[in-house]
Amino acid sequence: MSQPQAKFLKDYQAPDFHITHIDLDFSLAGKQTEIIATSTVRRQGSHQSPLILVGDDIQLQSVLINGEAAQYVERAGELVIETKLNEFELQVRSSLDPEANTSLEGLYMSDGAYCTQCEAEGFRRITYFLDRPDVLAIYTVRITADKQAFPYLLSNGNLVESGETSDGLHFAQWHDPFPKPAYLFALVAGDFDLLEDRFTTCSKRDIKLQVFVDKGNLHKAHHAMASLKKSMAWDESRFNLEYDLDIYMIVAVDFFNMGAMENKGLNVFNTKFVLADKDSATDDDYHGIESVVGHEYFHNWTGNRVTCRDWFQLSLKEGLTVFRDQEFSSDLGSRAVNRIHAIKIMKNQQFAEDSGPMAHPIRPESVIEMNNFYTVTVYNKGAEVIRMMHTLLGEASFQKGMALYFERHDGQAVTCDDFVAAMEDASGVDLTQFRRWYSQAGTPQVDIKEQFDSETNTYTLTLAQSIPATPDGSAKLPLHIPFDIELIDPAGESIVNKVLDFTQEQQVFSFENIQQQPVASLLQDFSAPVKLNFDYSVAQLVHIMRYATSEVAKWEASVALFSQSVWQNVERLQQQQAMFIDPRIIDAFKGVILAEDLDKALMAEILTMPSAGSLIEQKSTVDLDNLALAREFVVLEIAENCEDELLATVRELASIDDAAARSLKNVCLNLLVKVDNTHAELAQKQFAQAINMTDSLAALTALNSEPSAIRDQLMSQFEKKWLKTPLVMDKWFALHATLNDTLCIATLKALFEHQAFSFNNPNRVRSLIGIFAAANTFEFHRKDGLGYEFLADAIVKLNTLNPQVAARIITPLIQFKKFDSERQQLMTQQLNRILKVENLSKDLYEKVTKALA
Template identity: 45%
Template sequence: MSGNPQRKYRADYAVPAYLVDTVDLDFDIRDDHTTVRAVYAVRRNPESTATQQWQLDGREMRLVSVAIDDRELAENEYELRDDALLINNPPEQFTLTIENSIDPEHNLSLEGFYRSGDILCSQCEANGFSRITYFPDRPDVMARYTTRISADAKRYPVLLANGNCVDSGALDGGRHYAVFEDPFDKPCYLFAIVAGDLGMIRDSYTTGSGRNVDLRLYTEHGNEDQCDHAMASLKQAMAWDEDTYGLEYDLDSYVTVAVGSFNMGAMENKGLNVFNTACIFARADTATDADFALVRDVVAHEYFHNYTGNRVTCRDWFQLSLKEGLTVYREHQFAIDQGSPGVTRIRQVRTMREIQFPEDGGPRAHPVRPESYVEMNNFYTITVYEKGAEVIHMIAQMAGRDAFIEAVCHYLDKHDGQAVTIEDFAVAMEESTGLDLGQFRRWYAQAGTPRVRVATSFDDGQLALTLSQHTPATPGQSDKVDFDIPVEIALFDGEGQPAREPEVLRLTETQQTWTFDGFSTEPTVSALRGFTAPVRLEYEQSDAALARLMAHDSDPVCRWDAAQALYLKTLVADVAARRESAAPVEAPGLLFDAIATLLDDPPQDRELLAEMLTLPSEAMIGEQFDAIDVFAIDAARTALKQAIAHRFAARFESLADDHAARDAYAFNVEEAGRRRVFALALDYLAAIDAPGIAARAASLYDAADNMTDRMAALETLRDMDDPERDRVLDDFAQVWADYPLVMDKWLRLQAMTRRDDSVERVRTLLADERFDFTNPNRIRALLGGFARGNRPGFHRADGAGHALVADEILRLDALNPQLAAALAGILAPWRRHVASQADGMYAALERLSAAELSDNTREIVDAGLERSGAAA
C-alpha cells in the first residue's frame, strides 16, 4: 500500500547504469520458504553517466547476504529499502552475489514465485521478478540465464525453467535437482520457474529445416485429457508462423504449463509458457465453441511472441504495444486463416467498438503508447493490445500483405536480441516498404477514437465523396491533430452489383473529397470495408441503402455493419423516446423486410447469418448517446428482440429444427456455425416465451453431448420463472462440481440473469463454499459477469449493485490489486451515465477513495473521480 504513489513518465527514460551479461540462479525450495542465490556478471553501461549508486528492485523478501567478487559487503556499502537494494559506488566490472529468502506459500499476489494449487509457478511480467530476487527489473537489461532448482523429489517431481535442461539428478534426503540453460539474452520479465507433481502430454514438431522440437504440456494430474486441443493448436501455430513469416522455432523444446490461479490469460516466457487453465483446457463436454477458439488463439499468441516479444523485446514498458500490438495482429491473422474469415474479423471489430471505444473515451483514455503510469499492470489494456493491433493492421493494409510480412522479417533481423522502441519498429517498416509513416505515428501518440464523417453528392453521373475527421478531447489531450486514416470504399449499383472495385483512400487532412465518374444512377457507398481503421464512422445512409448493403455487400464486415446500422436506427430512436417518457418507437417495415430477405437468401457462412441476426449489444447502443440510460437501453433492445421474434417465430422454429445436432460434436467452421444459428433461434424464441420453449431447452440440456449445446440450453432458461430452470442449474452444479472452469460458467450465468434478485443471488454465491475468492477466474466469472454482463442488476435503482462491487473491491484489493483495479475501472466512467445511475457509481468511487488502497486501485479510482468531460 502506498500513500503517495509515484508516477513514471516516458520522457524520463534513462539507459540502465549497469548491464548484466549473465544471470545464474539457484532455487532451493523448502516447505516453509525458498532460498534464491543469484550471481550476476555486471559491467558499467558506457552510455550511462550514473556512477554513485546502482538500484536493484526487490519487494516482499528477506535479504540474507550481498557480495561483490566474493567479498560480503558491509552495511555502509549498500542501502536496503522496502522496494530496492542500492549498491554504493560499484566498480566498473564485477560479480554480484545475492542471497535472499522468499515465501511462495503465502504469496497471494500471483506475482513473482507463488503457489497455485499443488504447483509452484512464477509470473514476472511486468515487475514480478522483483518479488523473486533483487535485480534491475526493467526490460532493457537483457542477460543469459542459467537456473538450478532443487526440491523434494516426491512433492516436486517436475522441475522446469527457461531453455534446455542440461543437467539433473538425485540429491541426499530424497531431494533432486535440474539445471536449465537459456541460450538467448532475455529481460527478467521473461524468466519462468515451475515445480510440482504434474501430469503431462507430449508431442513433437518437425521444423522446415528438419529439426525435431520436443513439445510438452504439463497440468495437474487428471486434466491431461483436456489438453489435446491446445497441443494441436500449438502445432498449427508453429506451422503457420513458418509458412507465413518464415519463422522457425529456435529451441529444442517448447514447454507449456497450465495453472488454475493466474491473473493473465498466459505468459510467453522464453521456451516455458505459463498459462491460465482457461486458455488451455478444451474438451467437447467441458468447453464451448468459443472456448475452443480462445484456446487456439491464445496458444498461438504466446507462441508468436517467441519472435515478436522475446527475440525482439521492448525497451521500456511504455513500449508495451511494440510486442503486444504486433503479436495480437499476428494472432488475428492466424485466427482469420483458421476459421470463418468474415466472422472472425467481425468479432475483432466488435471488441473494438464495445470495449476499446468506451475506454478510448473514458476517464482513463490513453494513447497506444502511454506517456505516464503509476502502476504498469493498469496499462495492460484493450487500447495497448487491440487498438495496437489495429494500428499494425493499417500498416499492413497500406503496404500490402507480402510487403508487410517482408518488413516484419526485416524488423526482426535488424533488432534481433535487442530491446527497442515503437519508433524503431516504424523506421523498419519505412525502410522495407517505402511507406512514409511520419504522420501515421500519431496513432501511437494521440488517445481517442477519431470520428470520420462521410458525405456524398451526385450530379451528372459523378459521385463526390467527402471524408472529414475529428477526434474529441481526451484527458490530458484537448487539442488533436489530423490522423493518417486509410478508409477502404467500394461502390454498388441499385441492384447491389459492384459498380467500382474496392479502393483505399488515405484521409490525411481535416477534410478531403474524391470524385468518381461514369454512373447512370447514384451508387451506394460501402465504406470502411473490413474495418480498415479503428474509427467511428458517421454516415447517414438511407434504410434502402443499408438494406441493399445488408443483402449484397461482398465484404462480410460491411454487410454485418449495415444490419447493425438498421437495428440501431430503431433502437436509438426508441431509447430517446423512452428517456423522454414518450411512446415507444416501433421498428419500420423495411427492417422486417430486410430480415426476411436475409432469411430467404442467407449467406453460405452460417456464423455470418447468426451475426447479422444478432442485435447490437447494450454497450454498442450506449455508445450512441452522450448519457447512457441502462434501463431505457435494456427496454428498447428487449422490445425490438421480441418484435422480431413475434414476426418470425415460425422461421426461428424452422431454423432451430434445421440446425439441431445430427452428429457427434466436432469443432470446425461448419459445425460451429450450425450451433451458433441453433442457439440464436432458441434465444429469440425464449424472448417471447414461445410455447414449449422451456421444455425444448431442458430436453436439449439432458441430451447434449457437448458444452456448447448445454450452455445454449442454460442461457435459454436463464431468465425464466420455470421449474426446469432450477432443475438444470442444480444438476449442472452437481455434475460439474469438480471442474472449476465449468463451474465458472455456472457462476457467470447466474450473475448475468436479468431477474430482480440478481444482486442477492451474487451475494449468496460469494458466500458459497464453492467460491474461491483467491482465484482470478472465479472473480472474473461472478463479479465480472455481474458488473459487465448484467447492467440492469449492476445499476439497480437502490444502489445495491454498486455497493456490492465496492464491497468486493475493498476485500480483493489487499489480495489481488490487479483484479481489484480492473473492477474499479467499471465504476470509473460514471460521467457517461444518466444522473440516477451515475450517482451510485460516484458514491462507490468516493467510498473506495476514502480507504487505504493499493497503487493499482488508487490510480483507477483517482482517475475516475478527477477526470471530467470525457465520453466513455
C-alpha cells in the same frame, strides 16, 4: 500515506549498469524458499553511481561482490550497493514465502505447485534485480525440491542436467542461450500429467513439445497441443519464423491473473486456455485456446527475441502479436467471423476506454502502475494500428518490413519507432503522419456527406475527421486513415471497391462515370478504428445487407439497422409515443435466416442482437431505463415476426455436429425462447439431449433471461454434474451473474460461500463479480445503487488479496459519465469510498483518482 507518483516516457534513461549473465539457484521449501542470484554486472559509461536494484517483499540474507561482503543499504523497494568496480560478480541471497503470495505475481503457489508470473514487474518479488525490460541477460537456473511432491522442475531454455541429491531431494538445471529481460523468466515445480509430441521445423530440427496439466486432465490437453503445432507451422509459412530452442513447454495453472504468459520456452497458461474436451468446453472455448496458444507462441519472435525497451512500448509486442494471432485464426477459419469478433472488442470495449478516464494512446506517455496498461487500447487498438499499416503497405512490403525488423533488432530491446522505421525503410512508404496513431489517445470521429450529380454522373464523398479531447491531454492532429469503401449500384452490382487515403481534416473524394445514385458501404471490414457519423437510411442498410461483397459489411449493416430502431424507440418513449419497428428491418433479418448462400457462422453473428453494453457505447449520454424497454421491444418484435423461420432452422440444424451450425441453431433458440414460454420446452429438450458443452450451455443461456422453475431446475442439474470441474463452474457462476432479476445481487452474495468459489482465484472472481459488472447492464446500474455497492465491496476485499484483479474489474464503475446524474452520484460515492481505503494499491489508486479528477 504518500501518493503514488507517475513515471513518464520522456524521462526514460538507459540503465547505469547491465547484467549479462545470471545464475539462479532455487531451494523450494514452502514458507522458507531460498534463492541465490549470482549475476555478472557491468557498469555502463564513466559514472560512479551506486548499483540500485529493486525488490518487493524480499527477505535479504547477504550481498557479496566477488565473494566479499558488499557495502549496501536496504530501503523501501530498493537495494543500494556501493562499488567503484566496472565489472564484478554480484551474489544476492534471500528468501521468501510463496504460500503467502496471493497477488499471483513473482513466485507463488497454485494448487500445490510452484509458479511464477513476472510480467510486468514481478521478478522483483523473487530477488533484488535490475527489473526492467532493457536489461537482457543469459539465464542459468538450478531448482532443487522434494522429488515426490514436485517431480517436474521446469524453467526457461533447454534442460542441461538433472539428478538426485544426497538428502533425498532432486534438482534440474536449465540454460537459456538467448538473452532475455527478467519479465520473461519462468519457474514451475509440481506434479502434473504430461502430454508429449514432436515438431520438425522447416530446417529439419526436431523439437520436443510438452503440455503439463493437473492430474486427471490429460485428455483435455490434446487441442492445445494441436493448436501449438498449427501455430509453429503457420509462423514458418506466413512469416518465415522458425522456433529456436530444443523444447517448448506449456504449463496450465488454475491460479493466474492473465490468460497466459509467453516466458521463453516455458509458457504458463491459465487453465481456461488449455483444457478442453467436448463435454466440458464450448466451441468458443476451443477457438479461444487455439488463439491464445498461437498468441503466446508468436511472442517467441515478436516479444522475446525482440522485446520492449521500456514498458511504454508495450504495444510493440502486444499489438503486433495480437495482429498475428488474429491473422492465424483468420487463415485457419472464417476470416469474416474472426474479423467481426475483433471489431466487437474494439467497439464495445476499446471505444469505451477511449471515452473514459483511462484513455491513453497505444504508447502511453505516463503511468503510475504498469499493470493498468495491459488494456484493450494497447493490445487491440495496437493490433488495429498494425493492420492499418498492413493495409497501406500490402502483404509483400509488410513481410519485407518484418524481415528487416528482425534483421536489425534480434536480441535487442527496442521502441515502437524502431518497428515503424523498419516498415518504412523496407517499403519506401512515408509513415511520418501515420506515427500519430502511436501518440494520440481517443477514437477519431469521421463525419461523412455524400452528393450525387446526375448531370455529370459524379458521386462525391466529403470526409471530415476529429478526435474529442481526452484526459491525458494528448494533441489531436489529423491522422492517416485507410478508409475502405464500396459503391453498390441499385441493381446490387459493385462499381467501386477501394481504400481511400484519408489524411486531412477534411477531404473530398470524387468518383466519375457513376450512372445512378449508389449506396456507399463505408469503412468496410473496419479498415480503421474510427466512429462514423453518416445518416444511413433503412433502405441503404438493407441494400448493403443484401449486396455488399464484404461479409463484415453485411454484419455492420445489420448492427446499424437494429441500433437505429432501438434509439428511435428510446426517443418515442421519451415523447410518450408508442414503440414501432419498420417492417423492412424485420424482412431484412428474415432474409438472413432464409439465405442459402451465407456462412452459418456469419448468419449467427448477424442474428446476435447487439447487447445493451454495446448500444451504450454508441452514445455520449444514455437514457438507461428507456433503453432497456426499447431494446427488449425490438428483439421481441424481430423474434415474434421470424418465429416460424427460427423454429425451422433450429429443427433443421438440431442433429448437425458442426460448430457453425451449432452457433446459428443456438442463436435462433435464444430468440425463440424470448417469444413465449412454449419454446422453453425446446431449450429443456436440448439440454437433456446435449452431447457437448456448447449445446448444453446454450440451452441454459436461452433460459437465463429471466427466473423460472425450469431454469432453476436445469441450473441445479448442471451444478451437480460439474461441481468438481472449476472451469465449467465458472460458466455456472457467470449465468447467475447475468440473470436480469432484482434478486440477482442477493444470489451472488450467497454464492461467495459456495464451495467452488474463492476470492483468491481470479477465474472465480471474474466469472461471478467481473461478468456481473461488465455484462449485467441493468442490474449493475439499478437505481438504488446496490450494484455499485456490490462491486465496491468486492474491490475493497480484493485490494489486499489481488490488486491486479481488483483494478481490472473496477472498469464499469469508473465509466460513469454517460449516465444520469443520480447514477453518477451513486457511482462516485463508491469510488470515493474506495479511495479512502487504507493501503490502497497503486493499481486502484490510479484508476480511481483519474475517474474522480
